[in-house]
Amino acid sequence: MDETITTGADAGATTDVPTTTENMFTAAANGDYAAITDYATTNLAPSLISAAIGLGVIFIGYMVAKYLSRVISSPICRKVDETLGRFAGKMVFYLILFGVTGAVLSSLGAPLGGLAALLAAAGFAVGLAFQGTLSNFAAGVLMMVFRPFKVGDVINAGGVTGKVNEIDLFTTTLDTPDNRRIIVPNSSISGGTIENISFHTHRRVEVVVGVDYSADMDQTRSALEAAVAHFEMATIQGEGRGSAVVLAGLGASSVDWKVRVWVAAENYWTINESLTGEVKRRLDAVSIGIPFPQLDVHISRDDDGELDTRPRTRPARRNVA
Numbered sequence: 001m002d003e004t005i006t007t008g009a010d011a012g013a014t015t016d017v018p019t020t021t022e023n024m025f026t027a028a029a030n031g032d033y034a035a036i037t038d039y040a041t042t043n044l045a046p047s048l049i050s051a052a053i054g055l056g057v058i059f060i061g062y063m064v065a066k067y068l069s070r071v072i073s074s075p076i077c078r079k080v081d082e083t084l085g086r087f088a089g090k091m092v093f094y095l096i097l098f099g100v101t102g103a104v105l106s107s108l109g110a111p112l113g114g115l116a117a118l119l120a121a122a123g124f125a126v127g128l129a130f131q132g133t134l135s136n137f138a139a140g141v142l143m144m145v146f147r148p149f150k151v152g153d154v155i156n157a158g159g160v161t162g163k164v165n166e167i168d169l170f171t172t173t174l175d176t177p178d179n180r181r182i183i184v185p186n187s188s189i190s191g192g193t194i195e196n197i198s199f200h201t202h203r204r205v206e207v208v209v210g211v212d213y214s215a216d217m218d219q220t221r222s223a224l225e226a227a228v229a230h231f232e233m234a235t236i237q238g239e240g241r242g243s244a245v246v247l248a249g250l251g252a253s254s255v256d257w258k259v260r261v262w263v264a265a266e267n268y269w270t271i272n273e274s275l276t277g278e279v280k281r282r283l284d285a286v287s288i289g290i291p292f293p294q295l296d297v298h299i300s301r302d303d304d305g306e307l308d309t310r311p312r313t314r315p316a317r318r319n320v321a
Contacts, residue, residue: 054104061100069093082151083167087144090169132187133170139186140169149196156195158188202236203268205261207276210254215288217255221245223282224259230278234271236262254291 073089144167149155154163155174160182162174172189174182211220224245228235235243241262248256259279263271283290 054107057104058101062097065093065096065100068096081147083147084144086151086166087169132185135187136170136185139190140167140171142190143167143172143186144169148194149199152198153196154198156197158184158192160184161197198265201265202241202262203265205263205268205272205275207259207272207279208248208256209259209279209283210251210256210291211283212289212291213253213255215255217247219286220255220257220283220288221247223286223288224257224279227275227278227282228259228261231261231263231271231275234261234263234267236264253293 069089069092072092073085075085076088077085143149149157149164151164151167155161157172160174160176162176162180162182164172165175165181166173169186171183171185174184176182209224228243228245231243235241243261244259246258246260248258250256259275261271261275280290
């Protein structure tokens with residue numbers, strides 16, 4: 001039975017205020033708009049106010065979560081590791097945001113117990129459908145724990161070579177040397193070989209060169225050592241470092257040498273190019289040739305007058321002084 005509420009200026013006038021949604025629709029069908037207004041004022045307004053307050057609390061929680069994530073991640077990035085700092089900041093942000101949202105829903109009377117069961121069932125179904133995504137998540141967590149590389153390292157992983165820009169829970173973002181942004185799934189990285197190119201501060205430059213068999217070995221070594229001496233200021237000295245000229249082997253058409261120089265990692269590509277050019281100049285200065293394959297084509301006629309073109313390969317070109 002509907003409640004009766006006295007309204008209006010006339011104390012004797014009464015209006016039946018609907019207490020259920022069904023009665024409100026009945027009042028609307030009868031054209032009793034005063035009853036609808038009273039229903040909205042009595043029942044809907046408090047709910048809307050509570051919902052507005054809840055949204056306001058969630059927004060404040062969002063701003064607090066962002067602030068606290070920055071406060072926590074900044075010192076970790078600055079003093080410990082940038083990768084770990086970003087990860088910690090995101091975890092703090094999502095934990096605070098989910099906690100505030102759950103508290104607001106609970107205060108509004110939302111059935112969180114049934115919602116949790118529903119989310120568990122949905123999570124199981126989604127887990128079966130997104131096995132690849134979950135594997136990316138697991139790989140991301142493992143990389144955060146074991147840290148085979150960090151933000152700023154140059155790596156070769158997942159078939160891509162580039163500088164690590166960001167490590168997320170699902171993907172890793174790389175910037176290639178030609179300035180392309182590539183996003184690689186974490187499972188592709190953790191499931192293969194990871195080469196951390198910039199992990200060490202020193203790298204060894206190695207130039208392989210082959211010379212004529214007729215070249216004097218002592219003269220060749222002197223020329224190659226002179227090329228190495230040209231980069232003495234950039235060479236890292238110490239145990240297991242320095243430079244070396246090594247007789248590598250006797251090839252099919254050349255005597256093979258290896259010229260090695262240890263340099264700072266940031267100078268690797270510059271020294272590699274310069275050393276290659278210097279080796280070529282030093283060998284040319286003493287007239288030591290570098291053999292290369294050649295293809296000779298002999299043209300002749302058979303007994304029927306037909307042309308006979310058969311390629312014949314000769315070993316390597318010999319430079320004659």
